[in-house]
Amino acid sequence: MSFATSLRHALIAAGVFAALAAPVEARTIKFGHFGSPNTPFDQGVQFFAHKLEEISGGKLKVVDYPSGQLGNEAQEIGALQGGLQEMLSTSSTNLVKYNPRFKLIDIPFAFPDDAATDRVLLGPVGQEMLDGLKGSGMVGLGYMDNGFRDLSNSKRPIATLADFKGLNFRVLGSPVFIDLFKALGANPVPMPFSEVYSALETGTVDGQDNPLVTVRDLKFYEVQKYLTPSKHAYSALPILISEPFWNSLSDLERSQIKEAVVATEAENRRLMRDTYTKALEFLGTEGKLQISTFSPEALAEIRTAVQPVVDSIVTPDLKPLYEQMEAAIAK
Numbered sequence: 276m277s278f279a280t281s282l283r284h285a286l287i288a289a290g291v292f293a294a295l296a297a298p299v300e301a302r303t304i305k306f307g308h309f310g311s312p313n314t315p316f317d318q319g320v321q322f323f324a325h326k327l328e329e330i331s332g333g334k335l336k337v338v339d340y341p342s343g344q345l346g347n348e349a350q351e352i353g354a355l356q357g358g359l360q361e362m363l364s365t366s367s368t369n370l371v372k373y374n375p376r377f378k379l380i381d382i383p384f385a386f387p388d389d390a391a392t393d394r395v396l397l398g399p400v401g402q403e404m405l406d407g408l409k410g411s412g413m414v415g416l417g418y419m420d421n422g423f424r425d426l427s428n429s430k431r432p433i434a435t436l437a438d439f440k441g442l443n444f445r446v447l448g449s450p451v452f453i454d455l456f457k458a459l460g461a462n463p464v465p466m467p468f469s470e471v472y473s474a475l476e477t478g479t480v481d482g483q484d485n486p487l488v489t490v491r492d493l494k495f496y497e498v499q500k501y502l503t504p505s506k507h508a509y510s511a512l513p514i515l516i517s518e519p520f521w522n523s524l525s526d527l528e529r530s531q532i533k534e535a536v537v538a539t540e541a542e543n544r545r546l547m548r549d550t551y552t553k554a555l556e557f558l559g560t561e562g563k564l565q566i567s568t569f570s571p572e573a574l575a576e577i578r579t580a581v582q583p584v585v586d587s588i589v590t591p592d593l594k595p596l597y598e599q600m601e602a603a604i605a606k
Contacts, residue, residue, distance in 0.1 A: 299334040299528050304520075306337050306362040307345035307354075308512075310421075314488065315550045316512065317341045319419055319543030320364070327535040335531060337362070356412030358519035364419050367404075367511045368449055374407035377513075378588050379597055381451045383581045384574070386509045386604065389548060392420065394603045396511055397540065403596060405513065413515045417536040420544045421510035422551055427490055427499040428482030429475065432567035434503070436460065436576045445471050445480045451584065452484075455507070458581045475499060486510065487554040490564075502564040504555065514539070 306324070310316030317339065324337035345351050345360055348369045354360035367377040379385075386392045395401055396418045405415025426433055428442055440460040446452040448465040456463035464480050474480045475498040483495065484507065490496060514536055521529065559566045569577065589597045 299331050299525070299531065301334050302336070302528075304335060304337045304361040305340060305345065306364075307340040307343070307351045307360055308364045309343045309348070309366075310341055311492075312341050314492075315543065315546040316364075316419060316421060318546050319539055322542045323535055323539040326538050327532060330531045330535055331528070335528065352413070355515060355517045358517050361517050361520045363413075363515045364512045365515070366421075367513055368447075368451075370408070370413075370513060373411040373413070374404065375590075375593065376404045376407045376596060378451075379404075379593060379600055380509060380511050381449070382585050382588055382597075383451075383455045384507055384578055385600075386423075386506065388506075389420075389544070391604045392509055392511070393544070394606060395600050398603055400596060400600045400603055403599075408515075412518045414518050414521045415513050416516055416533060417514045417540050419512035419514060419540070420547045421512050422486040422488065422547050423504075423506040424484045424508040424510060425487055425490070426482060426484050426503040426505045426507070427495060427501060427564065429478070429498065429500050430481050432501045432503070432565060433505075434567040434569060435573045436580055442482055443480045445474055445483045451588065452508070454584045454587065455581060458584050459577070460580075471495075472498065484508070486551070487558060488550050491554040491557055496558055496563040500565060502558055502566050504566065504568065 304327075306320055308316065308320055310320070320337075320339050320341070324339055327335050327337055343351070345354065348365055351360060351363050351365065352369065355363050367380045371377050380396075386395070396404075401418060405417075408415045426444075428444070430442055431438060433439060433442075436459065439456075441462070443462045443464055444456050445466050446456055446463040453463045453465065461482075464474075466474060466480075471480075471483055471485075472493060472495065475483060475495060482499070484505075485495070487502075487504070490499070490502070496502075516532070524532070558564045
């Protein structure tokens, strides 16, 4: 190796070391999200704040803004893109317009269990989804887990495809959820979340779908009789950071934030899954709701019924990533 080449390598190594050794500046990071205070989601953000402050020696401080305190989804995304807000965690569904790859997470009945979601989102497939945000003004760092959506209703147990027929279900306004419940034979009724309890109480709708923690904490069991832990939809919450802010950070600061995110992913999942188990025990074991489940045969029939919805999501450009996702789930 020539002297010039050796010198060049030495200078590059010195530059890298200097970047990593650069001091961490005192910064305040506004972290907005839409979880209620002290839910597993919000506790995950609080954990991230403590972890990052610990890793950075107190230089990087995170202020938690739950319940949409910084604005609605569109406003917080815009603030992130403009560098007015540093961090955000929101539903992957809200990011589809910036990166269609996220549509794959919304595929009905895609994930059989928690382990499958981890293999997909915490692996190469999830990373490719995050990488697809390049140029959007946002950088994807990881994923919070918001659990599965399950079914409840006031009319009858749901254990087969035929049991859905004619039931009125409150659904999200997303086309995927509307198409899903139509394919199941139910009548989807889009409405704001704030109106759900009243609609169930008055009989405007027969049922709803939400994580079991929501059913427990908002006392939907008071106006429902039957519960089906259907896992028909999974809720992933990408952890996002403002691209202008990210570009202003040193390599050391970025590595510290990434380290805190990885730790938060693990802690959030522990909290969410422990809370799910307790919610299921509360709703079922304590007799709040009558629980029914899908047999393998019933689930196969349901999957066949909703296949057109899956086909509408998996466009040709998304098929290669979908196949990777299916392979990860099948492991």
